[in-house]
Amino acid sequence: MNDKFFDLKKEKQDKMINGAMQVFALKGYKLASTDDMVKVAGVSKGLWFHYFVNKAGLYTFISDYCVKYLNMELAVNLSLKRTDYFDILYTVEETKAQVAKIYPFVPMMIQSMEDEKDEEILEVAKSRLLPYTEKVNEALENFTDEKLAKGVTRELLDMTVGYTIKGLREKAYQNGEFDSEKYLSDIRDYFEMMKNIVYSNEG
Amino acid sequence: MNDKFFDLKKEKQDKMINGAMQVFALKGYKLASTDDMVKVAGVSKGLWFHYFVNKAGLYTFISDYCVKYLNMELAVNLSLKRTDYFDILYTVEETKAQVAKIYPFVPMMIQSMEDEKDEEILEVAKSRLLPYTEKVNEALENFTDEKLAKGVTRELLDMTVGYTIKGLREKAYQNGEFDSEKYLSDIRDYFEMMKNIVYSNEG
Amino acid sequence: MNDKFFDLKKEKQDKMINGAMQVFALKGYKLASTDDMVKVAGVSKGLWFHYFVNKAGLYTFISDYCVKYLNMELAVNLSLKRTDYFDILYTVEETKAQVAKIYPFVPMMIQSMEDEKDEEILEVAKSRLLPYTEKVNEALENFTDEKLAKGVTRELLDMTVGYTIKGLREKAYQNGEFDSEKYLSDIRDYFEMMKNIVYSNEG
Amino acid sequence: MNDKFFDLKKEKQDKMINGAMQVFALKGYKLASTDDMVKVAGVSKGLWFHYFVNKAGLYTFISDYCVKYLNMELAVNLSLKRTDYFDILYTVEETKAQVAKIYPFVPMMIQSMEDEKDEEILEVAKSRLLPYTEKVNEALENFTDEKLAKGVTRELLDMTVGYTIKGLREKAYQNGEFDSEKYLSDIRDYFEMMKNIVYSNEG
DNA sequence: AATGAATGAGCCTTCATTCAT
DNA sequence: CATGAATGAAGGCTCATTCAT
Numbered sequence: 001m002n003d004k005f006f007d008l009k010k011e012k013q014d015k016m017i018n019g020a021m022q023v024f025a026l027k028g029y030k031l032a033s034t035d036d037m038v039k040v041a042g043v044s045k046g047l048w049f050h051y052f053v054n055k056a057g058l059y060t061f062i063s064d065y066c067v068k069y070l071n072m073e074l075a076v077n078l079s080l081k082r083t084d085y086f087d088i089l090y091t092v093e094e095t096k097a098q099v100a101k102i103y104p105f106v107p108m109m110i111q112s113m114e115d116e117k118d119e120e121i122l123e124v125a126k127s128r129l130l131p132y133t134e135k136v137n138e139a140l141e142n143f144t145d146e147k148l149a150k151g152v153t154r155e156l157l158d159m160t161v162g163y164t165i166k167g168l169r170e171k172a173y174q175n176g177e178f179d180s181e182k183y184l185s186d187i188r189d190y191f192e193m194m195k196n197i198v199y200s201n202e203g
Numbered sequence: 204m205n206d207k208f209f210d211l212k213k214e215k216q217d218k219m220i221n222g223a224m225q226v227f228a229l230k231g232y233k234l235a236s237t238d239d240m241v242k243v244a245g246v247s248k249g250l251w252f253h254y255f256v257n258k259a260g261l262y263t264f265i266s267d268y269c270v271k272y273l274n275m276e277l278a279v280n281l282s283l284k285r286t287d288y289f290d291i292l293y294t295v296e297e298t299k300a301q302v303a304k305i306y307p308f309v310p311m312m313i314q315s316m317e318d319e320k321d322e323e324i325l326e327v328a329k330s331r332l333l334p335y336t337e338k339v340n341e342a343l344e345n346f347t348d349e350k351l352a353k354g355v356t357r358e359l360l361d362m363t364v365g366y367t368i369k370g371l372r373e374k375a376y377q378n379g380e381f382d383s384e385k386y387l388s389d390i391r392d393y394f395e396m397m398k399n400i401v402y403s404n405e406g
Numbered sequence: 407m408n409d410k411f412f413d414l415k416k417e418k419q420d421k422m423i424n425g426a427m428q429v430f431a432l433k434g435y436k437l438a439s440t441d442d443m444v445k446v447a448g449v450s451k452g453l454w455f456h457y458f459v460n461k462a463g464l465y466t467f468i469s470d471y472c473v474k475y476l477n478m479e480l481a482v483n484l485s486l487k488r489t490d491y492f493d494i495l496y497t498v499e500e501t502k503a504q505v506a507k508i509y510p511f512v513p514m515m516i517q518s519m520e521d522e523k524d525e526e527i528l529e530v531a532k533s534r535l536l537p538y539t540e541k542v543n544e545a546l547e548n549f550t551d552e553k554l555a556k557g558v559t560r561e562l563l564d565m566t567v568g569y570t571i572k573g574l575r576e577k578a579y580q581n582g583e584f585d586s587e588k589y590l591s592d593i594r595d596y597f598e599m600m601k602n603i604v605y606s607n608e609g
Numbered sequence: 610m611n612d613k614f615f616d617l618k619k620e621k622q623d624k625m626i627n628g629a630m631q632v633f634a635l636k637g638y639k640l641a642s643t644d645d646m647v648k649v650a651g652v653s654k655g656l657w658f659h660y661f662v663n664k665a666g667l668y669t670f671i672s673d674y675c676v677k678y679l680n681m682e683l684a685v686n687l688s689l690k691r692t693d694y695f696d697i698l699y700t701v702e703e704t705k706a707q708v709a710k711i712y713p714f715v716p717m718m719i720q721s722m723e724d725e726k727d728e729e730i731l732e733v734a735k736s737r738l739l740p741y742t743e744k745v746n747e748a749l750e751n752f753t754d755e756k757l758a759k760g761v762t763r764e765l766l767d768m769t770v771g772y773t774i775k776g777l778r779e780k781a782y783q784n785g786e787f788d789s790e791k792y793l794s795d796i797r798d799y800f801e802m803m804k805n806i807v808y809s810n811e812g
Numbered sequence: 813a814a815t816g817a818a819t820g821a822g823c824c825t826t827c828a829t830t831c832a833t
Numbered sequence: 834c835a836t837g838a839a840t841g842a843a844g845g846c847t848c849a850t851t852c853a854t
Contacts, residue, residue: 082251566773
C-alpha cells in the first residue's frame, strides 16, 4: 500500500476504512465490489487503487487494521487479570462491541475473516487473524480447568463456546448492522446458563 | 427443468447432481460458476442449461433434491420413537452422514442453503429448506424438557447445540471432503458432555 | 444435400419443406433456429443435418425448391398470352396465392429471399431468386408501353408497382399466416386505380 | 440510461450514436451485436453498458434520439404551410436526407424501426416511432383530396406512395451508405410522374 | 491528489452442429 | 433411418483495474 494514505485527514481515512470493511465484512472478499465501496464511502474508484494497489492490497490493509485496532483495545481491557473463563470471553466480546462504536464492522470483519474461503486471499485472512486468536488464548491461560464438572473438558468447552458465540454474532448482524445490545445480552444469557452447568458443584 | 434429465443413466444423473451440489455447497450461489461444474462433473457447459434452463433453475433442482432425499432417509431413521433430545439430533446427523455416502455434499449443501445470502436465490434456498427443518422439529416434539438442569432452557439449548453442530459440520469439510467418521465422533463427544451437564441430577 | 431425401414419404418431405420454409420466411436466415424447425415440423434435429448437411445447405435447398415450384406453376398460368401489364402481374400474384395452398409460405419465402441481408447466405438467396425474376420479366415483354399516359415511363411504373406489391405482401402476412383473399383483393383495388391513371386517355 | 453520457465530448457521443444506429439500422435489434458496435465505433464493449445498461436500453435511447432529432428538423422545415401532397412528402424526405449529413443512418433507422419484428423490443420501436408518424400526418392534413383523378382515393395513394418511398429508401442504402442525391432524385422523378396522373385534369 | 471514463477478461446463456445409440 | 443428448464457439453483461484529466 501507499503510506501517504495516513497523510489524509483522519476523517477521510476512517470513511474509507469503514466503507471497505463494511463491504468486505458483509459480502466476503470475492463478492465485495469496488462499486459498492465507492457508494458506501463516497470516495472515487481510482483512489482506492491509488492507495492500495488492488483489491487484495485493500483487503490486506483492512484485515490487518481491524485486528491491530481490536488487539490494542483488548490489551487494555484484558489487562485486569480475570480468572473466570466466561468473564474473560465476555470481556473480549464486550471489547468488540466497544470497538464497533468507532468501526461498526470490526466484529463482523473478524467473523468474515474466519469464514473467508476465497483461495486468492485465504492465506492473508487467516494470517492476519492469528494475533487476535493468540491474544484471546493468552488471556484464557489464566483460567485453570480444575473446577470443571464431570465429563467437561477444556477442549470441548472451547469448541462449543466458540461456535455458539460465532452463531450469536452472525445473528446480531442479521439486519445489516451490528446490534451490540442484543449481542451482549444474548451472550450474557448463554454464559449464565453455562456457568450453572459446566462448573463442578463441589467445593 | 427438463424432465428428460431423469431418463439419463443414473450414473450420469448422479455425476451432474454431485458436481453441481459440490460447487454450490462450497461456494454459494453467486460464486458457483458453471465452468467449475464443467470441470468437476466432466459434463459440457451447454448440457446444464439443456436440462435446467439457467443457474437459478439448477440451484432450485439441487436444493430441492437434496432436502427431499435427506427427508426420505430421515423418515425411516426417525420412525423409531426416540425420546432423548441428543439421541434424536444424533440420528439426524447420522442420517446426513449416511446420505453423504451417495451424495457427499448433501450435509454441506443443507448448511450452504441456511447461509445463502444472494438475493436472487434467497427465497428458493429458504423455502426448500423448510421441509427439513419441520421434520427435525417434529421429531424433537417427543422430547419433554422436564429433566433439564437448573438454568437450562430449551431455547438456549437449541441455540447452542444448533450452532455447535453447525460449527462441527464446517470443520468436517475443512479439506474439501466430508469426513463422516470425524464428524460423528465429534458430535458423540460433544453430546456425551452435554448429557452429563444439561440434565437434572435429581431422580 | 443428400438425395435420399426424395426417398422419404412425400408427406414427410412436405412436412420438412413447409417447416423449414415457414421458419426461414418468417425470421430470415440468421434468426431461423433449428429448434423452431424441430417444433414446427415435428422432425428430429439430427435429421435436418442428415439430409442437408448444415443450415446453409437447407436454405439453399428450400429457396431453390420454392422458386422452381413457383416457376413451374407460372409456366402454366402465364402461357396464355396476356398483353396487359396489370393482368400479367396479377396472374403472377394469383399463382403465388395458388401455390400457397400447398406450400403456404412460398410467397413469404420469395419475399424473404429478396430482403435477405445475411452475408453468409446473400449470394444463395439472390441467385436462386433470379429464375423467378426472369420469368416475370419475360412475361412482361409482351406488354408494349405505347399506351402509357404522359410522364409515365415503364421504368418508373415497374418500380412503384414492384414496391407496392411487396408492401401489400408484407401486409398480407402480418398475423403470421398468408391471407390470400385479402392479398389479391388489395392488389385488385390497387391495379384498378392504376389502370385508370397510367394509361393514356387517347384512342 | 446514464445521463453522464451527455457530458462526453460531442464528438464521442456522436461516434457512439452513429455506431449503434448503423448496426441497429442495418441488422435489426436481435442481430445487432455489441461486438459490431465496438468495431464500428471504436469504443470498448463495457462502455456501452456503462451508459445504457443493456442492449434494450441502448436501442431505446437510439430510437428515441433518432426520432426526436428528426422531428426537430421537421418542425422547422414543415412550418412553411405547403399544401401539395407530394411537396409535403418531399419535404419530409428532404429533411431526412439533411439529417443524414450528421447522422447518416437516421433514415434507415426509422425504416428499421418500422420493420422491427423482435418481440422483446417491438413495443419500444413502435412507440418511439409514433411522434414521427404523427408529425407527418399532421402536415398532410393541409392537403385536401378534392382534386384527385377518377378512381384515385387518398387511402390507395397513401399506400402506394408509402411503399414506394420505402422501397426507394432501401435502394438508396444498397451499398451500406445512404446516397442522398440518388434518393431525392429518385423521389423527384417518381413524384413528378405521380403529379401528372393522380390529379384531376379538370379545372 | 482525485476523479470517473475506459478497457477487457470472465461468466451466464444460446444455438448450430456432431455423434452415440 | 431417426433421435436427441452432448458440445463449444459466440453474444450479452459485470467488474477489477488502468489512465487521462
